[in-house]
Amino acid sequence: xxxxxxAVVVLCAVFLGVRIIAGGKEDNxxxxxAYCKIVWLLGIPCEQVNVAIVTQIKDMASYKLVSLAPKxxxxxxxxxxxxxxxxxxxxxxxxxxLGCHLQGTSVSAIWFSLFDNGAxxxxxxNVIKGSGLDKGPGFLEFTNEWxxxxxxxxxx
Ligand SMILES: *[C@@H]1O[C@H](CO)[C@@H](O)[C@H](O)[C@H]1NC(C)=O
Ligand SMILES: *[C@@H]1O[C@H](CO)[C@@H](O)[C@H](O)[C@H]1NC(C)=O
Numbered sequence: 088x089x090x091x092x093x094a095v096v097v098l099c100a101v102f103l104g105v106r107i108i109a110g111g112k113e114d115n116x117x118x119x120x121a122y123c124k125i126v127w128l129l130g131i132p133c134e135q136v137n138v139a140i141v142t143q144i145k146d147m148a149s150y151k152l153v154s155l156a157p158k159x160x161x162x163x164x165x166x167x168x169x170x171x172x173x174x175x176x177x178x179x180x181x182x183x184x185l186g187c188h189l190q191g192t193s194v195s196a197i198w199f200s201l202f203d204n205g206a207x208x209x210x211x212x213n214v215i216k217g218s219g220l221d222k223g224p225g226f227l228e229f230t231n232e233w234x235x236x237x238x239x240x241x242x243x
Contacts, residue, residue: 121195123207123235126188127215130225133157133178133187140176143218150174150214164193164210171196174210186225191215205241212243 129136137157144150144162153161153173160176172193179188191214193207208230215221221228230238 121207121236123191123193123211123230123238125191125208125211125228125230125235125238127191127220127229128181128225128227129187129189129220129223130185131187131223132185133180133189136178136187136189136220139218139220140214143214147214147217166206170206172207172210174214176211176214205237205243208235208238208241209243216243 134157137160140160141152141155144152144160149164149166151163151165153163155161158178162174162176164172164174166172172195175190175192177190177192179190180186181188191211193210195207215228220226232239
């Protein structure tokens, strides 16, 4: 049983790794800014994921919704130090009937904030955690130091 779960997780990681790299080319994100990208897999429909994220963003004073569409939610996040980060949540239905592939990106607006102490990671993580989506069925999170600055040392 344990071996089987392990095999599935490894397969997913390989599959997502390819998608992460392919997705990175389309995004056109400035590499001079502090940046974080996280991919989540969820066992619920994207419509439900969209509603949960929007509800959570509206509930947090430090976030401002910029635009809202079925497949893309854009927001600004401001910290207590006047730093601004732009945040995107992109939803793609998975081939699994009820699943959703969710990608979060957060980019600091100021070019010199290259070391963000995990701020961009926390911008994304706090929305997912606050919305309770991380407690949902089939939840998986994929990121690493290469895709997400400060994701190891940050404590959100
Ligand atoms: C979001 O931030 C950008 C600057 O990066 C600004 O131009 C835009 O007006 C902001 N939008 C909202 C709704 O605050
Ligand atoms: C969010 O998506 C828009 C439209 O695709 C793109 O122009 C922008 O650079 C993205 N921002 C982030 C933080 O990924």
